[in-house]
Amino acid sequence: MVLTIVFGLTLSLLADFDSSLGGLQLTEQVAWVDWLGLSYHLGLDGISLPLVLLNQLLTAIAILSSPDKLERPRLYYSLILILNLSVTGAFLSLDLLLFFIFYELELVPLYLLIAIWGGPRRNYAATKFLLYTATSGIFILAAFLGLVWLTGASSFDYSVLPAGALPIGTQLLILTGLLIGFAIKIPIFPFHTWLPDAHVEASTSVSVLLAGVLLKLGTYGLLRFCVGMLPEAWSVAAPVLVVFAVISVLYGAFTAISQQDMKKMVAYSSIAHMGYILLAAAAGTHLSLLAAIAQSVSHGLISAMLFLLVGVVGKKTGTRDIDQLRGLLNPERGLPIIGSLMIVGVMASAGIPGLVGFVSEFLVFRGSFPVFPVATLLCLVGTGLTAVYFLLMVNRVFFGRLSDIVTNLPPVQWRDRVPALVLTLLLVVFGLQPNWLVRWSDADAARLVPPVALAQLSSADPFISELASSQGTASRP
Amino acid sequence: MMSRLSTVHCSLSTPYFMVSTPLAPSQHPLAEYIHRLEQGQALLNDTPENVLEVVGILKSYGVVLDAYSNNLIYIAQEQFLVLFPFFKYFNGEVTLSKLLRFWWHDRINYEYAEYCMRGMLWHGGNGVDSYVNSDEFSQAAERAIQAKLRGNPLLSLLHRLFPDFLPEQVRMFCYYSALGQFWRVMSDMFLALSDRYDAQEIHSIRDVVKHILDGLVAAANQPITYSVEIQGQSYDIMPESLGLTFLMDTAVPYVEAIFFRGAPFPGTVSYNAQAFQIPDEQGDFAYGALYADPLPIGGAGIPPTQLMQDMRHFLPEYLHEVYRRGTRGEDDIRVQICATFQKSMFCVTTAAIQGLAPHPLTTQDPQQRSENRAYLEHWMNRFESSRIREANA
Numbered sequence: 001m002v003l004t005i006v007f008g009l010t011l012s013l014l015a016d017f018d019s020s021l022g023g024l025q026l027t028e029q030v031a032w033v034d035w036l037g038l039s040y041h042l043g044l045d046g047i048s049l050p051l052v053l054l055n056q057l058l059t060a061i062a063i064l065s066s067p068d069k070l071e072r073p074r075l076y077y078s079l080i081l082i083l084n085l086s087v088t089g090a091f092l093s094l095d096l097l098l099f100f101i102f103y104e105l106e107l108v109p110l111y112l113l114i115a116i117w118g119g120p121r122r123n124y125a126a127t128k129f130l131l132y133t134a135t136s137g138i139f140i141l142a143a144f145l146g147l148v149w150l151t152g153a154s155s156f157d158y159s160v161l162p163a164g165a166l167p168i169g170t171q172l173l174i175l176t177g178l179l180i181g182f183a184i185k186i187p188i189f190p191f192h193t194w195l196p197d198a199h200v201e202a203s204t205s206v207s208v209l210l211a212g213v214l215l216k217l218g219t220y221g222l223l224r225f226c227v228g229m230l231p232e233a234w235s236v237a238a239p240v241l242v243v244f245a246v247i248s249v250l251y252g253a254f255t256a257i258s259q260q261d262m263k264k265m266v267a268y269s270s271i272a273h274m275g276y277i278l279l280a281a282a283a284g285t286h287l288s289l290l291a292a293i294a295q296s297v298s299h300g301l302i303s304a305m306l307f308l309l310v311g312v313v314g315k316k317t318g319t320r321d322i323d324q325l326r327g328l329l330n331p332e333r334g335l336p337i338i339g340s341l342m343i344v345g346v347m348a349s350a351g352i353p354g355l356v357g358f359v360s361e362f363l364v365f366r367g368s369f370p371v372f373p374v375a376t377l378l379c380l381v382g383t384g385l386t387a388v389y390f391l392l393m394v395n396r397v398f399f400g401r402l403s404d405i406v407t408n409l410p411p412v413q414w415r416d417r418v419p420a421l422v423l424t425l426l427l428v429v430f431g432l433q434p435n436w437l438v439r440w441s442d443a444d445a446a447r448l449v450p451p452v453a454l455a456q457l458s459s460a461d462p463f464i465s466e467l468a469s470s471q472g473t474a475s476r477p
Numbered sequence: 478m479m480s481r482l483s484t485v486h487c488s489l490s491t492p493y494f495m496v497s498t499p500l501a502p503s504q505h506p507l508a509e510y511i512h513r514l515e516q517g518q519a520l521l522n523d524t525p526e527n528v529l530e531v532v533g534i535l536k537s538y539g540v541v542l543d544a545y546s547n548n549l550i551y552i553a554q555e556q557f558l559v560l561f562p563f564f565k566y567f568n569g570e571v572t573l574s575k576l577l578r579f580w581w582h583d584r585i586n587y588e589y590a591e592y593c594m595r596g597m598l599w600h601g602g603n604g605v606d607s608y609v610n611s612d613e614f615s616q617a618a619e620r621a622i623q624a625k626l627r628g629n630p631l632l633s634l635l636h637r638l639f640p641d642f643l644p645e646q647v648r649m650f651c652y653y654s655a656l657g658q659f660w661r662v663m664s665d666m667f668l669a670l671s672d673r674y675d676a677q678e679i680h681s682i683r684d685v686v687k688h689i690l691d692g693l694v695a696a697a698n699q700p701i702t703y704s705v706e707i708q709g710q711s712y713d714i715m716p717e718s719l720g721l722t723f724l725m726d727t728a729v730p731y732v733e734a735i736f737f738r739g740a741p742f743p744g745t746v747s748y749n750a751q752a753f754q755i756p757d758e759q760g761d762f763a764y765g766a767l768y769a770d771p772l773p774i775g776g777a778g779i780p781p782t783q784l785m786q787d788m789r790h791f792l793p794e795y796l797h798e799v800y801r802r803g804t805r806g807e808d809d810i811r812v813q814i815c816a817t818f819q820k821s822m823f824c825v826t827t828a829a830i831q832g833l834a835p836h837p838l839t840t841q842d843p844q845q846r847s848e849n850r851a852y853l854e855h856w857m858n859r860f861e862s863s864r865i866r867e868a869n870a
Contacts, residue, residue, distance in 0.1 A: 401770070409805065411806060
């Protein structure tokens with residue numbers, strides 16, 4: 001009920017938000033700890049709006065898909081709502097320290113959700129998650145403190161920090177801290193090892209939030225604080241970042257192919273798909289930055305749906321082992337609707353036209369190719385590999401004769417289907433009408449373009465050149 | 478008759494124990510079922526639940542067979558050599574509401590009846606098959622074809638260009654009619670079984686088998702004929718003088734073609750004939766109802782699905798009750814119907830085995846018992862890959 005109201009109110013933001021303006025809107029600032037330079041400064045722009053909406057939607061879906069019989073349900077739902085609050089706060093924060101507080105706050109409920117309601121190795125997974133994310137927080141905090149200290153600013157306010165005035169070497173140092181911090185969160189190879197463990201041990205609804213929203217804190221941080229505050233350093237670091245992007249994409253895809261656990265496969269797929277966002281962000285063109293935001297939302301929807309469906313399969317069959325499951329599309333005794341939705345989900349993940357995955361991935365590749373053609377082509381291989389591992393999974397798990405170990409599955413309730421159906425609807429709607437997805441972010445993506453990248457591209461690609469002439473003069477907040 | 482296996486457990490006071498020569502227990506992998514049959518039991522376990530399921534499913538099967546039978550006979554008589562029989566499933570009553578219901582698929586799937594008819598045509602066997610390949614049939618068919626060609630230039634041209642086409646169609650109509658007549662008897666027999674069950678006259682699987690066997694015996698010599706009326710004149714295509722009868726010329730080939738052989742159909746299993754996944758000889762086919770895996774039921778393109786779909790409309794409430802007790806309730810009702818249907822077909826097959834046995838299966842004569850044993854083991858060879866174990870699980 002609470003979340004329905006919150007979701008409704010969040011949707012009402014769309015009415016108040018003017019996407020043509022760009023820049024921060026609906027801001028709210030209250031002095032908090034003056035001597036520390038901390039203020040309660042919130043605002044919304046085209047980068048944060050889609051992610052805030054995604055967060056509300058996926059939290060609602062996570063609650064809907066939570067088990068009927070839970071131990072300590074009050075604690076469980078309270079933690080989910082606290083998680084929702086902290087993630088929303090992080091997306092809306094326009095104060096670096098406030099962002100850090102929300103960023104760290106999110107860690108506590110998520111740790112508890114994994115540690116209390118997780119699988120058999122939940123303590124190991126939760127502790128690993130805690131250690132990695134806490135380390136991530138340390139790097140981010142250090143970078144923020146360094147930024148304020150080195151610029152001599154009196155506050156952590158995002159909109160007044162003169163980060164661009166620092167020497168390029170100093171900027172790179174701060175950027176490195178932020179990159180490590182956010183790379184752990186995204187996660188980017190080689191900081192990814194916490195993610196598969198966390199997903200495997202987390203319950204379905206927590207996996208939905210983890211893949212759908214939590215990882216987006218990392219990509220949001222990249223766009224907001226790295227590209228947004230340190231554009232010159234970002235342009236310098238970009239060629240190195242794409243290497244990590246390519247490694248993440250290919251490593252995630254190849255590792256996914258070898259998985260037997262459906263959930264692990266989707267988790268490694270997440271690592272691969274988050275690599276696209278890094279590629280797009282590194283390219284730093286208007287289109288690629290728009291793509292980075294679109295891919296964040298797209299991956300949020302797709303991975304949430306896949307984790308939901310894997311969760312239903314696991315709940316009904318008692319296993320997620322690809323080698324044991326077979327023929328679940330059986331119309332009478334299998335999970336035909338779940339299987340059909342899974343096919344839509346993997347198609348979206350593999351970037352099949354007509355679905356949102358195609359829109360975001362096409363934007364990523366189209367926007368990144370002029371800047372990093374080789375890296376983009378290598379990432380395109382990752383898209384092909386997505387089709388390989390997901391087709392392997394679908395073929396083994398859903399086609400053929402129903403496996404003898406699962407011929408007496410319990411019935412699937414509509415409650416198990418509705419969350420995935422809602423996400424399927426969005427995958428199709430945004431796939432057919434991509435403008436509804438990207439229109440909110442277009443102006444802000446243009447404002448985010450690092451000037452160096454734009455200058456390089458103007459002469460290289462007529463399409464980007466045209467974009468640059470129309471958008472490139474926009475100023476950063 | 479008592480087999481040696483059963484005499485071990487039998488009371489010593491049983492008089493014939495002292496005089497009968499014990500027959501060694503069969504070493505056949507399905508010896509259990511051979512011994513059951515030798516004791517006058519059925520292939521299916523005799524339990525109250527099985528009785529209820531079998532009678533219930535045969536009741537709905539009887540209703541469906543009634544519809545199939547009427548339609549097959551209608552097609553044989555009224556759609557004879559109609560090149561584009563768009564409304565062949567309408568039994569002559571074409572109305573908008575019926576058409577809408579047809580398009581909505583809220584109807585009997587007569588396609589399944591045709592699937593069975595084609596199965597019988599293809600596998601052949603016994604009198605009808607011999608007859609439709611004889612000169613006598615060719616002449617009778619040609620007379621009917623010539624009558625049909627009058628005033629029909631398109632059909633005449635077709636017959637001139639492809640002289641084998643229309644006779645082959647007539648062969649098919651013979652099977653339409655023969656199967657329709659066979660199912661007419663079976664439908665009445667199954668509905669009568671249900672009535673007797675409701676009247677508490679049927680208590681066991683043995684009673685069910687006896688009812689079916691009595692019905693088969695009573696109709697055994699019923700003639701199978703086929704004549705068609707063209708422009709007010711009747712043309713005998715399968716005259717009564719041929720001596721084709723219900724049991725040997727429809728029931729036996731039906732059991733062979735539909736229960737045992739069947740046809741590899743497009744389903745979840747993909748057969749590759751070139752990789753020898755399909756036997757060379759039709760006689761070795763084992764794709765019939767007794768072998769069908771119920772799990773793929775419900776999938777598109779799997780013929781038994783249509784039969785299960787049809788039967789689900791006519792299930793008695795007591796059978797619904799049984800299905801509702803399953804893990805998935807009635808969500809997998811068509812699979813459950815198929816499993817029950819296979820149970821009932823093992824009862825029908827028991828009746829057929831009993832009816833065709835060289836001697837009464839419970840005979841005490843050693844020679845007869847020995848011959849029966851050979852007969853039963855031959856049958857059981859064909860059951861080895863069937864669903865008999867699952868039906869009795």
